[in-house]
Amino acid sequence: MQKAPTTKASDMRGNLPFKLKILMIAILPIILASTLTSWVIHIGANRLIEIETSLIEQRILTFRQKELENYASLALTAIDHEYSHAQVPSQDAKQAVIRILNNLNYGNDGYFFAYDRSGTSLVNAPTPELIGANLWYIKDKDGKFIIQGLMKQAINGGGFFTYRWNKPSTKTETQKLSYATYLPKWGWMLGTGLYLDDIEQQVVAFRSDMLKEIRKAETVLFLVALLAVVVTAIAIAAVNYNEHKLADVRLKALTRRIVDVQEEERKRVSHDLHDGINQLLVSVxxxxxxxxxxxxxxxxxxxxxxxxxxxxxxxxxxxxxxxxALHPSALDNIGLAVAVRELAKDFEESTRITTRVKTDPIGDRIEETAKIAIYRVLQEALTNIARHSKASHVDISLTIDDTLNKVTLQIADNGIGLKNPDQVPHPDGLGLRNMAERMESHGGTMSIRNGNHGGVELIAHMPQI
Known part of the structure; x- marks a missing residue:
């Protein structure tokens, strides 16, 4: 069984249409730039979200700490008339303070608690079953001694302590931040706290909002990049369409011109045959x-x-x-150099313009089709000189430059020259443009300029084989 031919990736790449290559060259930088920009924005935005989230969390925490201090200060103010005015620890004063603290609350889960120096619970409105229980050695899931940590902060002048505790509204153990202060006259630790899941919810909501905004920005950037790609593709397609349309118009015009030239040539040959040879043969x-x-x-x-x-x-x-005129048979018989001299001789005889020729034997240095191209360029140039230059003298040289590996045809006249040295052939004409195209089709070049001493100078270079 014969294997199916495989197509290499390199062949596929090499066979890509030129239009597709141009489209890829135009669009790929936009895509790469947009991708890189999106990646940089994504990384920077995520980093910014982390920083901003941390700052927001810290601000909220600082605000809540200040809030806890204010609540503790309000509680101290509320019990001050019982605590400060009692000369000695009075059971009645303590009970009054306990009642006051039990009745103080704020929000859904805001309340006050109090413990004596041994860790016995004195005030805890949401969980009255803990009243009278000694919680000195109670730990949370993280292994922290809760009451001991609070007592330490209170004795040290008041401070904050974070631990895990059951939240009254959800009956679940949640991270809690408490502020504790000390009542030295009675040996009590008084405190209040708030649950940090509210802060976490605010931070999560803030992060979500920022992520949404970032995603919106990334979406806008993607749409802008997509729009740029689409606009670029449409622009290239429009330019390509216009170029095709213009090329078609030029091709049609050139085709019509070629047909016209062919008809003119046939008409000229017909006239020459009818008015010249035919009349001569009739006369004979x-x-x-x-x-x-x-x-x-x-x-x-x-x-x-x-x-x-x-x-x-x-x-x-x-x-x-x-x-x-129809075909330079001299090229086939006597070579390019001799054919150039004969053409120059015929030109001098028919126009009475003095023509000086210098030629090197070309041999097989260039292809036969290249020789015909050089001969036709010389024909066209001499025709233009006869019609337009008003010259009285023409110099023609056909030389070989083995150093540069090329054959050079140079034609100079002493006529009126070009009115504008930078002028280009008319787009509908076939003269100078045909000459240039003949040279270019064989890898050669042609230039036309005003000569240093007047007239026009044409230089054509044809590469050697």
């Missing part, structure tokens, strides 16, 4: 008939035949001229 036929009628008079017959021979020579010359 007429004279031959006369000569046949004058066979009895050898002198007249000879004159007629001699004139007919001269007309035939003219016809032969016209045929050669037409053949040479």
């Amino acid at each position: 036929r007429h004279r031959v008939e006369l000569a046949r009628e004058q066979l009895g008079d050898p002198v007249k017959a000879k004159q007629l035949l001699t004139k007919s021979m001269a007309i035939l020579d003219t016809s032969i010359a016209d045929v050669r001229r037409m053949s040479k």
Whole structure:
């Protein structure tokens, strides 16, 4: 069984249409830049969220600590008339303070608690079953001695202590922050606290809001990048469409022009055949008939035949001229250098413009099609000189430069030159543009400029094989 041919990735890449390559070159930087920007924004936003969340949590905690201190201060104020005015520890005063503290509460889970120096619970409104119980050695899930930690902060002048405790509203053990102060005259620790799950909920809500905003920003950035990609693709497609349309228009115009030139050439050849060779051949036929009628008079017959021979020579010359114009057969027979000299000689004879030629033997340094291209460029250049330059002298050189590995054709005249040195051929014309395209089709180059001493200078370079 024969294996199915496989297509290599490199072949696929090499066969990508030029339009797709341009599209990828235009769009890929946008995609890469957008991706990199999104990644940087995502990393920076997450870091900012962590920092802001930490700051918000710290601010809320600081606010709640200040709030606990204020609540403790209010409680001390509420019991001050019982605690401060009692000269000695009075059971009645203590009971009054306990009642006051049990009745003090705030929010859903805000209450006050009190313990004596041994850790016995004195005040705890949400859990009255703990009253009278000694909780000195009670620990939370983290292994912290709760009452001992609170008592230590209270004796040291009042402070905060974090531990885990049952939340009255949910009946679940939750992280709690308490503030404890000390009543030295009675040896009591008085405190209040708040549960930190509320802070966690606020922080989570804040983080969620920030994440939503970040996601919105990332979505907007993605949409902007997508819009840029779409706009770029549409712009490239529009430019490509316009280029295609313009190229089609130019191609149609060029095709029409080529057809017109072909028709003009056929018409010219037809006129040359009809008005030139045909008339000459008719004249020869007429004279031959006369000569046949004058066979009895050898002198007249000879004159007629001699004139007919001269007309035939003219016809032969016209045929050669037409053949040479249609195809430079001299290239096939005598080589490019000699063909250039013959073309220059014919040009000088037909235009009376002095033509000086310098040629090097080209041999096989360039291809035959390249030789034809150089010959046609010279033909077109001489035609332009005859029509437009008003020159009286032309220099033609065909030289070889083995150092640069090229053959150079240089044509210079002493005519009126270019009105604008930077002028370009008319887009509908085939003269100069055809000359340049002939050279470029073989890897060569052509330039036209005003000469240093007037006139126009054409330089064409053709690479050697």
